[in-house]
Amino acid sequence: MSPLPENTLIGMCNPLLDIQTTVEKSFLDKWGLKENDAILCDDKHNDMFTELTRDFSVEYIPGGAAQNSLRVAQWILNNPNRTVFFGAVGKDQYGELLASKAKEAGVNVQYQVNETVKTGTCAALINGTHRSLCAHLAAANTFTQDHLQKEENQKIIEQAKYFYVTGFFITVCPPAILQLASHSAEFNKTFTLNLSAPFISQFFFDKLSEIIPLVDVLFGNEDEAAAFAKANGWETTCVKEVALKAAALPKKSSKPRLVVFTQGPEPVIVVEGDKVTEFPVTRLEKEEIVDTNGAGDAFVGGFLSQFIQGKGIEASVTCGSYAAQEIIKKHGCTVPSVCKYH
Template identity: 45%
Template sequence: MSQNLRGALIGFCNPLLDISAVVEDGLLAEYKLKANDAIMASEEHLPLFQTLMDKYDPKLLPGGSAQNTLRGAQLLLPEGSAVFFGAVGADENAKKLKQAAEKAKLRTNYMVNESKPTGTCALLITGHNRSMVANLSAAETYSFEHVRKPENWKDIENAQFYYITGFFVAVSPDTIQAVAQHALDQNKTFMMNISAPFVAQFFMGLVEKTLPYIDILFGNESEALTLAEGFKWAEGRTLDTSDVKWIAKRVADLPKLGKKPRLVVFTQGALDTVVASSSEEGVRVYPVSKIPDSEIGDTNGAGDGFVAGFLAEYMQGRSVDTCIEAGHWLGGQVVRQIGPNYPEGELNFTPSASFAPAIEKI
C-alpha cells in the first residue's frame, strides 16, 4: 500500500454499550416496538433496560454504529488508520468500550462526562430481526468544544476521510458543520449514514443542511423511503421498495458543494444494493449472495459491517464495484455472529473477478 493511512479515517457517533437479548414478541408489544427498527428511548422505555438485565440472559457488547463500523474497517486496514470520536461516562462501561476498540487496534478520542453514565442500547432479538432502543445518556452530551481543542482538531486535520452517522445529527450539529466545512475546504471526503428512519422523520432540517457537503451517503431501503418522504417526493402516493433506485438517483443529483460527484449507496438486506452517482446516468444494481438461514446469527450490525468493508477498500483507492463487494462480504461475516461482532482472528477480503453490477436506466 503506497499511501499513508495513519489517522486517515475519522468517525463521529454515539458510543454505546449494547445489551443484547433474545426476547419474545410480547416484550416488543409491551413497549410498542417494531421488530426491525431503531429508536431513541423515551421515558416509557427506560424500564426495559433493567428488565433485560433481570429477566433475560443478555450479552453486553461494545456498540454505537460508527464505532462498530470503524472497528470493522480498522480490522482490514493498517494499524492506526481510524480514530473514533464520541462521549462516554467515567465508568466501567466506558472501559469496556475502549477495551473492545483497542482489541481491534482502533484509537478512540472520547470526551468524558463525569456526571452521566456511558450510554446503552437495548437490542431485542426476535428471529433474524432486531429492535434497537438507545438511551444515549453521556453520548448525547458530546460538545464541539471537545473537537475544537488543538490537540483534538489535529486529528481532524490529519485525516482524509470523515464518517458521521445520522444518530449524531441531533447530538452535535456544530461538530458536523465544522468537520464538513473542513473536508470541503481541503478537498477531502465527507460521508454520512442516514442510520435510522427517525433521523429523516424528526431531523430533516439538519439532514438537508448537511447534504450539500456529503460525498458519499449510505442508508437502507427504509431510510431511503423516509428520506424521500421528508423531501415530499411521494406526491400523494405511498412509496415502496420499487422506488429505491429512483430515490437513490434523485438524492445523488441534489445540489452539492465542491467538485466531487455525490455517491449514494442504499442496501436492502438480502436484496440488491443500489448505487447512484451524480456523474452517471442510471443506477448500478449489485446482487447480494444468499446466506443460508442455518448460518445466520442475527442481522444486528450487518449495515455497520457493510460500510466498514466499503470504507476499507475505498480508502485504498479501489473501484466502487470492489468496495460494494467488500461491504457485502464483511456484512455477511457480521450476520453470522450474534450481535454487532466480527469473526475472531485475521480478516482478509479477496475480490472476485466476476462481481459486477447491472446498469439500469432511471
C-alpha cells in the same frame, strides 16, 4: 503527536454498549417497540432496562453504529490506527469496556469523557430474525463541539482525509457534524454520512438538509431511503429513483455525490452522479444467518476500508458485502478473530 497514517478515516457517532437478548413479541408490545426498528428511548423505557438486566440473560457487546463500522474497517485493514473515533462516554466501567474493545480492534478512540453522566447503552432485542433497537444515549448525548477544538483533535482533523458520521449523531451535535463536513469540503477531502434510521429523516429533516450539500458519499438501507424520499416530498419509494434524486440534490463541491443503498439480500444500489449500478448480493443460506444486527454497519466498514485506499466502487461494495455477511454469521456486530479478506 506522531503523524497519522495516510488517508486516515475519522468516525463520529454515539459510542454505546449494546445489551443484547432474545425477547418475545409480547415484550416488545409491552414497551411499545416495533419488531424491526431503531428508536431513542424515553423515560418510560427506564424500567425496561431494569427488567432486561434483572430477568433476562443478556450479553454486553460493544456497539454504536459508526464505532461498529470502524472496528470492522480495522479488522479488514489489519493495520492499527487507520481510523480515529470521536464520541462521548461516561467515566465508568462501560466506557472503559468500550474503549478497550475499540482499541483492541485497532481503532484510535478519542472519547470526550463526561464525569457525571453514564455511558450510553442500546437494548438490542432479538425476536426471530428481526431486531428492535432502543438506544439510551446518556453520556453520548452530551458531546460538545469543544472536543473537536482541542489542539490534539484539531491536528487529527487536519491530517485526516476521510470522515464518516452517522445520521444518529444529528440528534446529538449538528454543529460538530457541520464543522467536520465544512472542513472536508474546504480542503477537498471526502465526507460520508449514513441516513441511519427512518426517524432521522422523519424528525430531524431540517438538520439533515443542512448537512446534505456537504455529503460526498451517502449510505442507507431501503427503509431509510423511503423515509428520506418522503421527507423530501418525493412521491416514490423505488430505491433506484430515490438514490438518483439524492445524488442530484445540491452539493457544495463539484465532486459528484455517491449514493450507496443496501437492501438486505437484494442488490446494492450505487448511484454516482447520474449513473446507476446494481451489485447483486450472494444470498446466505437460512441456516447461516445468526442475526442481521450490525449488517449495515459492517457493510459500511468493509466499503470504507477499500474506499479510503482509493480502490474503486466495485471493490468497495464487494468488501462491504463480505464484511456484512461475516457479521450476519455471528451474534451482534462481532467479527471472527482472523480476517481472510484479500
